[in-house]
Structures are given as structure tokens and as C-alpha cells.
Amino acid sequence: MTHLDAYRPTDDLSGVPGPPLPVLTDGWHARVVDPDRDLNLVHRWMQAPHVVAFWHQAWPRERWDAELRGQLAGVHSLPLLVGRDGDPLLYVEVYRAARDVVAGVYPARPHDLGLHLAVGELAMTDRGLVRSLLPVLADALFAADPRCTRVVLEPDVRNRRAISSFTAGGFAPVGEVLLPDKVALLMVRTR
Template sequence: MTHLDAYRPTDDLSGVPGPPLPVLTGRWRARAADPGRDLSLVHRWMQSPHVAAFWHQAWPRERWAEELRTQLAGVHSLPVLVDLDGDPVMYLEVYRAARDVVAGVYPARPHDIGLHVAVGELGMTDRGLVRSLLPELADALFAADPRCTRVLLEPDVRNRRAISSFTAGGFAPVGEVLLPDKVALLMVRSR
């Protein structure tokens, strides 16, 4: 088990920018989700049973439109679509852990970055996409914010597919935590 130090931020987070957009290379590209262009896709993916089972956000289209606008206007979370060879395959939420509910159960440093990851199409799961993206994604986040020392994931403990992919992608499990909507396995990759 990886040790997490007991650092608790006491600094005012007002000087910490919102989460960065990772710059990916090769076959991967990341872009902020655009409510005008991407709403139908994000909404459809969130309705998919394999995503809805763990995200619990099979919301109406209007609520997703508001969610994307709210995230884009704030400093807590950034909605991101990841393309592979020009086709969107994943929805991410890149968030500042110190501004998230996870900070209540995790010793978040001000610049720590968290990720929520969803492979939108069921037919694209179990192809190694997540495990091949995660090392580059974590490196891109570290490059985008030199003060970030840890990237974390907190999948539902029942989501064995995600946990396996995250482990293969270089994230180490550090323990179970209780969040408002799930028991999660906290997984971390350090700089």
C-alpha cells in the first residue's frame, strides 16, 4: 500500500487555478467538452447502463447542459472529451481534489488533481484504452501543473473493470474511503 502523508491544506485555495486541460500526443487528443457541440454525446453516454451504474448521472439532457456549463465556468472541475484517432471515446472530469468532496477523506494538497473516467461506448470497453491512456494523461497533467504532485482516481469498489484498468495504467490503490454516493478505492499516481 502506498503511503499518503497527512498533509492537510490550510492555505486559501483562491490562488489555485482550475484544473488544467491535459495536452495529449500521438493518437490521443483532449478537449474541453462544449455544451453546444458535445451535449448529445455526453448525455447519451451517461444514459448507457455500463456508465450509469457507477456514475449515477443518467440525468435529463437539460441537466447535463447545465452541468457542463457550470463546470466550464468554475474552478472545481473541467469536463473533457478524449479522442482516439479523431473519434471521441472517453469522457473525463478533471478536478481539483482539494475543492472536492474527496478532500474530506483524502489528505488533498492544493494542486492535487482527481479524475473521473468513463468509456462512453460499451463496445469500446475491455480494449485497453484506459490503461494505455492513463500514463500519458497523468504525465500531461503533471506537465500542465508543475505544482501538482499527485493524480488520483476514486472508483467504486464494485467496479472491478475500472480498478483493473487503473492499476494497469500506473495507479496504486491506497485504501477504501467512504464517499457520499459510494465506497471508493482511492488510487494514486505520484509525480
């Protein structure tokens, strides 16, 4: 990880805004989750076995409501629904890596962004959605925040499907890192 230069821990993050809403192209669209409208969908997706296996957030509906509202009220993470030519297909959290637990395992810069992705419906997995979305999403995040030079992902090392998709989507593996809930493979896409 020596090629990842860092911010100093004394850097002030107070001037760093929350994660931006990316404006997607190529038929993709993203919108901020509206808990009043989208809670049932997000909750249902988070109960799906293929999501639970790696997200470990099969929480009650009330906890997901609080989680989404908390994200929307802060500057750490922005919950999105992403789709292509129609209905939402993925739940995505765009987060500021320097404000996240991941900053403890790699030298995060103040404007680095991170992503958590979940394909909601099992029937939509293995269709190349993630690998086709990631280049568009990363480019849109770089455009939305000109000071962002890196976007990171940290999939569980056991999630070979995700790692394969992330690699095909333009993210390079940097190394394994230990996070509180998993051993992850840190993956990076640079501007």
C-alpha cells in the first residue's frame, strides 16, 4: 500500500462536504433514498440471503428507517438507489473514507470516497450490472467532487463474485485489511 499517500491525521475534515450525488450516464440513474418512499424496498433487499451473507444487516424495518435517516442527516454516507433504464437495481452507499472505519487501515485522503454496493434481487446478479456500473459511477463521483482522487471498495475477501465484478469494473486490488466485521480486500480506482 505504499503507493497510497495519505492525509495527516491532524488534517481538518470540517471543510470536507458530505458525499456527492453522482450524475450517471449510459442509461444509469441514481437518486437519494427517500425513507418515506423507499424503506420497504431497502429493507426487503437487506433481508435477501445473498445480501445478508456479506452485509450482515438483516435488521428490523425500524432500524433501517433510523439508519437511512441518520445517513441523510450526516456528512459520512449518502444512501442511493441506482437503476438502469427504469426501476432501481442496486442499493449503494457513497461514503467519505476519511470519516469511515476504513481510514484506520489505509491512508485515506480527506476527499476520498468509498462505495458499498448491493444488487437487491438475486435474479439480477451475475448479469454484469456492477462491472458496467462501476466505471460510470466512479467517473461521475470524480466529476461531482473535483478534489476526489480515489474511490475505494472493501469487499469481504470471501466474496469472490464481488471482487471479480469490481476488478472488471476498473478497481485494482491493493491488499487485505482487517475491519471490525470482516477481512476485506481494499480495492482502489484513481482519477
